[in-house]
Amino acid sequence: MTNDILLAGFGGQGILFIGKLLAYMGLYADKHVSWLPSYGPEMRGGTCNCSVCISDDPIGSPLVLDPDILLVMNTPSYDKFIGNVKAGGKCFIDSSLIEEKCDRSDIECFYVPATELANSNGLKGMANVILLGKVIKETGIASQEVIEKAVHKVVPPKKANLIEANLKALKLGMEQ
Amino acid sequence: MPEFKRPHALCNVPLHYCPGCTHGIVHRLVAEVIDEMGIEGDTIGVCPVGCSVMAYDYFNCDMLEASHGRSPAVATGIKRANPDKFVFTYQGDGDLAAIGTAETVHAATRGENITVIFINNTTYGMTGGQMAPTTIPGQITQTTPYGRNINVEGFPVKVCEMLSQLDGVALAERVTVIDPKSIMNAKKAIRKGFEFQKNKQGFSIIEVLSTCPTNWGKTPIEAIQRLKDEMIPYYPLGVFKEGAVR
Amino acid sequence: MSELTLMKGNEALAEAAIRAGCKCFFGYPITPQTEISAYLSKRMPKVGGVFLQAESEVAAINMVYGCAGSGIRCMTSSSSPGISLKTEGISYIAGADLPCVIINVQRGGPGLGGIQPSQADYWQVTRALGHGDFHVLVFAPSTVQEMADTVQKAFDLADKYRMPAVILADGLLGQMMEPVAFDEDAEIKMSDASNKPWAATGHKNQRKHNIINSLYLQAEELEEKVRKRFERYEQVKANETMAECYKTEDAEIVVAAYGSTARLAKSAVELARKEGIKAGVFRPITLWPYPVNELNEACKNAKKVLVTEMSMGQMVDDVKLALNCRIPVEFVGRTGGVIPSPAEILNKIKEMGGDK
Numbered sequence: 137m138t139n140d141i142l143l144a145g146f147g148g149q150g151i152l153f154i155g156k157l158l159a160y161m162g163l164y165a166d167k168h169v170s171w172l173p174s175y176g177p178e179m180r181g182g183t184c185n186c187s188v189c190i191s192d193d194p195i196g197s198p199l200v201l202d203p204d205i206l207l208v209m210n211t212p213s214y215d216k217f218i219g220n221v222k223a224g225g226k227c228f229i230d231s232s233l234i235e236e237k238c239d240r241s242d243i244e245c246f247y248v249p250a251t252e253l254a255n256s257n258g259l260k261g262m263a264n265v266i267l268l269g270k271v272i273k274e275t276g277i278a279s280q281e282v283i284e285k286a287v288h289k290v291v292p293p294k295k296a297n298l299i300e301a302n303l304k305a306l307k308l309g310m311e312q
Numbered sequence: 313m314p315e316f317k318r319p320h321a322l323c324n325v326p327l328h329y330c331p332g333c334t335h336g337i338v339h340r341l342v343a344e345v346i347d348e349m350g351i352e353g354d355t356i357g358v359c360p361v362g363c364s365v366m367a368y369d370y371f372n373c374d375m376l377e378a379s380h381g382r383s384p385a386v387a388t389g390i391k392r393a394n395p396d397k398f399v400f401t402y403q404g405d406g407d408l409a410a411i412g413t414a415e416t417v418h419a420a421t422r423g424e425n426i427t428v429i430f431i432n433n434t435t436y437g438m439t440g441g442q443m444a445p446t447t448i449p450g451q452i453t454q455t456t457p458y459g460r461n462i463n464v465e466g467f468p469v470k471v472c473e474m475l476s477q478l479d480g481v482a483l484a485e486r487v488t489v490i491d492p493k494s495i496m497n498a499k500k501a502i503r504k505g506f507e508f509q510k511n512k513q514g515f516s517i518i519e520v521l522s523t524c525p526t527n528w529g530k531t532p533i534e535a536i537q538r539l540k541d542e543m544i545p546y547y548p549l550g551v552f553k554e555g556a557v558r
Numbered sequence: 559m560s561e562l563t564l565m566k567g568n569e570a571l572a573e574a575a576i577r578a579g580c581k582c583f584f585g586y587p588i589t590p591q592t593e594i595s596a597y598l599s600k601r602m603p604k605v606g607g608v609f610l611q612a613e614s615e616v617a618a619i620n621m622v623y624g625c626a627g628s629g630i631r632c633m634t635s636s637s638s639p640g641i642s643l644k645t646e647g648i649s650y651i652a653g654a655d656l657p658c659v660i661i662n663v664q665r666g667g668p669g670l671g672g673i674q675p676s677q678a679d680y681w682q683v684t685r686a687l688g689h690g691d692f693h694v695l696v697f698a699p700s701t702v703q704e705m706a707d708t709v710q711k712a713f714d715l716a717d718k719y720r721m722p723a724v725i726l727a728d729g730l731l732g733q734m735m736e737p738v739a740f741d742e743d744a745e746i747k748m749s750d751a752s753n754k755p756w757a758a759t760g761h762k763n764q765r766k767h768n769i770i771n772s773l774y775l776q777a778e779e780l781e782e783k784v785r786k787r788f789e790r791y792e793q794v795k796a797n798e799t800m801a802e803c804y805k806t807e808d809a810e811i812v813v814a815a816y817g818s819t820a821r822l823a824k825s826a827v828e829l830a831r832k833e834g835i836k837a838g839v840f841r842p843i844t845l846w847p848y849p850v851n852e853l854n855e856a857c858k859n860a861k862k863v864l865v866t867e868m869s870m871g872q873m874v875d876d877v878k879l880a881l882n883c884r885i886p887v888e889f890v891g892r893t894g895g896v897i898p899s900p901a902e903i904l905n906k907i908k909e910m911g912g913d914k
Contacts, residue, residue, distance in 0.1 A: 156564065156735070159564055163564060169736065170734055170736050171564060172730065172733060172734040172735075173733055175729070175733055176673070195736075195821070196821045196822055196828070196900055197821060197822045197825055197899065197900060198730065198736075198821070201899060353760055353763040353764070354760040354762070356628065358624070365773065366773070368769045368771055369769070371767070373760070373761065373767055374758035374761055374767050374768045375758065375769050375771075376627045376769075376770040376771070377769070377770065377772065378620065378623070378624075378650075379620065379646055379647065379650050382616065382617070382620035382623075382647070385612065385618075385620035385621050386621070386624035388617075388621050389582070389621035389623060389625035389626075389627075390627065390628045390758070391624075392582055393581060393608065393630040394630070394760070397759075414613055414617065
């Protein structure tokens, strides 16, 4: 089984961070994993995306062009990538930031007001993690044990106080 | 009465320099300083591309031959890996102040603990007397046959003046080697440079105004006169900066 | 071994260098390899090593020349345009028989080109990484773990044969994260100049002075030096080629690819096999010396060979030479920083008659 996952949004939304979190979940679930960021001259505010592959087999191309799963947090990225999602794939949309509704009938879309949920639950800036929680719920990509191990690994020691907040955000996403 | 002998740090081989050229004197002064400080076994020299390209055969310490202009970078590589060794470069004006300007300026501003011996003879000697970055306005060379024209070739680089502006420089001194007094003074300056290095106090450069009778088209005596009459007024001797930077 | 950690290829190269005893790193920032510098600037001071950001690529490679000349393991890294600047220094290093490691995380060219992944420096690194008669060892890893493992090998062979070793990566391998493990029990030991009696370390009044030099004004003397060096290169060619053969045993179409493109080729071959096409991948790990025998062995049942690269087709030359043009060789690839998809490679495999 292979999951090609594309995560996209603006720089600063934590796209690369949740990509890394997801990749560690794959690693701790004993899968082959890869993580590849888009890189360009822009720093903050530009579009940003990240390919994550989680597979039972060694990974060929780490670059995801046609994702099984798309997580998207801004309109330009939604417009750019929604047509590339593989038939039968899933798309996770922060509906607080993206007004469009998808008219494709061959993919399944999940609209989560992640930014509003973050703001109203004291998790400001963690809409990315909430949306990832929803991905985990709908794909069954990671067990609770793996989730906790990955969060502890990825949240840097200097920000250990954010471990609980990340777990809370993931849980909130999984409840949506 | 002390016997006049070849310094141990100078190899017992004939030097290839032209008659009347002052490279030989400067080599000797560097070697005497190495002898007097007893550091030959802990010294690594870097020679340039230019007339002194084969100085690796003349100094008895371990030597590296660098590519044109890169001696300060090569010396940096040696010194960073071996901070307790003495590292010096020996460079001409084309090497140090034209093709290697960036390496010179940045080694200086980093305050690399190295000693740079800089031979300024206002010409490219090895290639046959072309304009150097230090060629004086009006000076005739192979590539300035009508004299260096400041409207065309611009102005010379005054290396000591320029480097003395940098915080990493512990010593920037201009000397010459045209008579016993100036030679003794040059040796003192070279010794100072090595002492700054010994105490890890920053970058030192000793600029030596030198003659090139062959490419100047002069006898050795005439060449010394030209150095006095034309070079020293343009490149005044003296200390431009002195003092530990760390 | 330690637990698996996700690391960028660039970071894995940097950590591996420290573990290989690389005491000094001299570099200059350029995308997409800058993580190597950033990583080493943090780590080197903590392990007794030296990190120095040079004023230019040219200065960085000359710092390597000086450091290597004093017998200390050292490294520089850059990306394509920066490597071009270093070529003068690399020629001097080769001419003075000094060991060092140089990393090229390739990006699109020529000129300023782009910053996306590319393999367009193949000719440069295998043919002429500077002026004059010389070779450098060239390694082309294709996973992050292999990037890490290759560094030790590169340093060891550079020392053994007294020649520069290049690790040829690209933006994809440099930027991607994959699981990587290092031996946590292994002691980190910075190199010294012991076992390098030729090095300029200061003679301590115990031997004749050592000279590190590439200048020989007598033509016959220089010729002799170069001939001796090429005798050593023959040893390298005989003993140090490395390659991976993937499903080539029965392959009628062999796809030859290195580095990150070999990953795409493997995906394409998997797709081809599902369609009943007997395809396999030949992946040279050393690009110089080129694994000629390994390629011929991999192609023993091949009717055609397909080379795929992120360039206009540069390794094609070496494949043809290695096969002595015995088997038809075709090419498919993308350039300018575009990464080909496995589907594009598959289509070419089918077009070549594998579609039965």
